[in-house]
Amino acid sequence: xxxxxxxxxxxxxxxxxxxxxxxxxxxxxxxxxHRVTKMVLKDFNFNNKNISLLNAYSxxxxxxxxxxxxxxxxxxxxxxxxxxxxxxxxxxxxRDDLKNKNSRxxxxxxxxxxxxxxxxxxxxxxNDYKSKTELTSQKLFTSVISALRSYxxxxxxxxxxxxxxxxxxASAKIFEMQSMRKFASGVLTQLTSLxxxxxxxxxxxVSGFSAxxxxxxxxxxxxxxxxxxxxxxxRIEDIINDDVCKELKNIRSGQQYYYDGKHYLRxxxxxxxAENIIYLDGCNNLSELDKELVDIFCMxxxxxxxxxxxxxxxxxxxxxxxYTLGEIVENRSKETGAHVKRVSEIVRFLALKSGIEDExxxxxxxxxxxxDIGKLGIPDNILxxxxxxxxxxxxxxxxxxPIGNDMLxxxxxxxxxxxxxxxxxxxxxxxxxxxxNGLKGEEINIYARMTAIADVFDALSNDRVYRKSxxxxxxxxxxxxxxxxxxxxxxxxxxxxNLTDILKIAKQA
Numbered sequence: 001x002x003x004x005x006x007x008x009x010x011x012x013x014x015x016x017x018x019x020x021x022x023x024x025x026x027x028x029x030x031x032x033x034h035r036v037t038k039m040v041l042k043d044f045n046f047n048n049k050n051i052s053l054l055n056a057y058s059x060x061x062x063x064x065x066x067x068x069x070x071x072x073x074x075x076x077x078x079x080x081x082x083x084x085x086x087x088x089x090x091x092x093x094x095r096d097d098l099k100n101k102n103s104r105x106x107x108x109x110x111x112x113x114x115x116x117x118x119x120x121x122x123x124x125x126x127n128d129y130k131s132k133t134e135l136t137s138q139k140l141f142t143s144v145i146s147a148l149r150s151y152x153x154x155x156x157x158x159x160x161x162x163x164x165x166x167x168x169x170a171s172a173k174i175f176e177m178q179s180m181r182k183f184a185s186g187v188l189t190q191l192t193s194l195x196x197x198x199x200x201x202x203x204x205x206v207s208g209f210s211a212x213x214x215x216x217x218x219x220x221x222x223x224x225x226x227x228x229x230x231x232x233x234x235r236i237e238d239i240i241n242d243d244v245c246k247e248l249k250n251i252r253s254g255q256q257y258y259y260d261g262k263h264y265l266r267x268x269x270x271x272x273x274a275e276n277i278i279y280l281d282g283c284n285n286l287s288e289l290d291k292e293l294v295d296i297f298c299m300x301x302x303x304x305x306x307x308x309x310x311x312x313x314x315x316x317x318x319x320x321x322x323y324t325l326g327e328i329v330e331n332r333s334k335e336t337g338a339h340v341k342r343v344s345e346i347v348r349f350l351a352l353k354s355g356i357e358d359e360x361x362x363x364x365x366x367x368x369x370x371x372d373i374g375k376l377g378i379p380d381n382i383l384x385x386x387x388x389x390x391x392x393x394x395x396x397x398x399x400x401x402p403i404g405n406d407m408l409x410x411x412x413x414x415x416x417x418x419x420x421x422x423x424x425x426x427x428x429x430x431x432x433x434x435x436x437n438g439l440k441g442e443e444i445n446i447y448a449r450m451t452a453i454a455d456v457f458d459a460l461s462n463d464r465v466y467r468k469s470x471x472x473x474x475x476x477x478x479x480x481x482x483x484x485x486x487x488x489x490x491x492x493x494x495x496x497x498n499l500t501d502i503l504k505i506a507k508q509a
Contacts, residue, residue, distance in 0.1 A: 006399065008421060017468065018048055020050050021050050021051065021052040022046060022049050022050070022052065022073045022148055023052055023054060023071060023073050024041070024051050024052070024054070024072070024073060024074045024075075024076065024144065025053075025054040025055075025056070025066075025074070025075045025103075026053060026054070026055050026076045027056045027057075027059070027062045027075060027077045027078060027081075027090065028057070028077075028078040028108070029057050029058060029078060029082070029300060030110075030254040031057075033078070033108075033132075034053075034055050034057075037053070037076065038053055040137045040140055041140075041141070041144065044141070046145060046148050047148075047152070048403070051144075052192070054072065057081070057169075058081050058082045058086065059081055059082060059083070059089060059090045059093075060082070061088035062090055063090070063093060066093070066094060066098060066100070067098070070098075070100065073103065073104065073147070073148055073151040073152075074104045074106065074147045074148060074151065075094070075103055075104070075105045075106065076106050076108055077090060077105055077106065077107050077108065077126075078108055078110075079107060079108075079109040079111070080109065080110070080111055087107060087109070088124055091105060091126055092124070095125045096223070101125075102151060102154050102155060102158065102182070103151070104128075104147035104148075104150055104151045105126045105128075106126070106127065106129075106130060106144075106147060107120060107124075107126045107128070107130070108130050108131075108132055108135060109129075109130075109131060110131070110132040110133070116202075117129045127150065128143055128146075128147065132141065144332075152174045156289070158357050158459055165201070167433060175340055177298065189494070197395075207226070218236070218237070219235065219248070219275075220233055220234065221233060221234050221235075221236070221239065228281075234250070236279075236497065240263070240279060240281075243260075243262075244258070244263050244265065244279075247265060247458050248265070250276070251265055251266075251267040251277075257291070257295075259283065259286060259291070260379075261283075262281070262282065262283060262284055263279070263280070263281055264278075264281075264283040264286060265277060265278070265279050265293075266279075266280075266294060267273075289401055309433070322366055322369050322370055322419075323341060323344070323462060325370060325373060326374070331376070331494045339458055339459075339462070340370075340371075340372075341369070342454075342458045342505070342506050343368055343369065343371065343451065343455055344365045344366060344368050344369040345365060345460055345505045345506075345507065345508075346454035346457065346502055346505055347365050347368040347447070347450045348361050348365025349361060349366060349455045349498070349502060349505055350450045350453065350494060351364045351365065352490065353452060353494050353498055354446075354450075354491065354494055363414065363418065364418065364447050364450070365416050367416075367418040367419040367451070368419075368422050368454065369419075370404070370423060371404070371418040371419075371422050371423055371451050371455060372400065372402055372423070372455075373402065373404045373407055373408065373419070373423055373424045374399070374400035374402070374403030374405070374406075374407065374423055375400045375403075375404075376403075377399070377403040377407075378396065378397060378399070378400050379396070382396050382397055383397075393406055398427070398435045398436060398438075401424050401425070401426070401427055401435065401436050404420070404424065405423050405424035407423075408420035418447060421448060422437070422447055422448045422451050425437075425439065425444050425448035426448045426451040426452050426455060427452070428443075428444045428448065428452070429452075429485065429486045429487075430444070430449070430484060430485060430487055430489070431485045431486070433485075434486075444488075446488075449487070449488040449491055450491060452486070452487060453487055453488075453491055453492065453495050456486070456487075457475065457479075457495070457502070457506075460474075460475050460478065461506065472499075472503070476496065476499070479492055479495065479496060480496070
């Protein structure tokens, strides 16, 4: 046998590979084939990556290794092993069962008559066909290089496809987020997933949601992941090292991003001039493809920023309008100023403490500000009477609940539909003795039950035209007495257990 022939290396190495290597899989029942292959390729290096050999001596053994290694670059495959067509069956298994279209398969045979080249190359998805007698060490080297180039191109295309798919999926999720903080957290989550870096990341903004055009303010942490999670609201200079901080000036003056092989800073300015920075730690060996994916993703984030900003502006305008309507009622009834804002904030707090998510709690709080909107339909002589109402007057006063419902119920907007329900039901009582419909227990909308607690608490805490405010002890005693009667018992417990915080909320509103 000539020394130039590759009959291969059967000295089995461990079938486990370190990172940053090309996995080459030798499948042959001749141990000499494995040995010689290993000898020829022992100093092999292509694109700064070495070869790591995996070895199998039968089709059955090869199947197990293939199941455990989806990233094999090249397979040197014998045709005849335990069966005369074991290699051909393995080709079918790789392509059809494992759906592996990336690995390059070089079929090697010592018996060409068993598998004629013309037939095999047409009927089986292989990439090269070599007779063992023609595969010298140089030709093996050349074949492997050619196969690796092909594999590298295929993997690059596949990564591009996967990356673009992730961008589309990530962008869709980001666009759904309405909360600025959740939006920023979502950006980090999707971005670290997109480029497979570690989970230590920060998201900064310039002094608030809206930034000055030239971004002269300090950057503060808006959202964080991993080891940075406890740094929300801190200045960027207090979090990351001085060398990275120095690069902030450069990226804000047109560089767009900074990457030193580990730390990544990305600068985004929306059309509304909001300045934002993404910081990722542990981005070792970030490829050009990764950086391109980040750029595309950040362009989408910038668009989402503007949409979120406009949406927030619209929400703030709606909230201001609702509060204004509520205050008009206050002014007519001579009630203590800021009653609707206090009720709104207390209801939002109760909702959060009851396990309701942030966005929903915010909507509930704003909707509750319109609980007394129906008082616009009550005559002044009843609404502003500086004494207790008589029976007839009280009967008229009770109509403010259905009046409020009638004013709001035709809207298709979720916040106004919710406000309509609260306006109608906030005077219902848990024991069924309330008005206008005598609803009982959980027949009453839970948000109306929350509003009832907040409304009565604020009314008792402040002077009214017909009486002075109550002390905190008197209020606590009343709520304990009315637990399960006027008020939902579970919500009352939440209220009383958090009374210190509620008193602070009432004072600040």
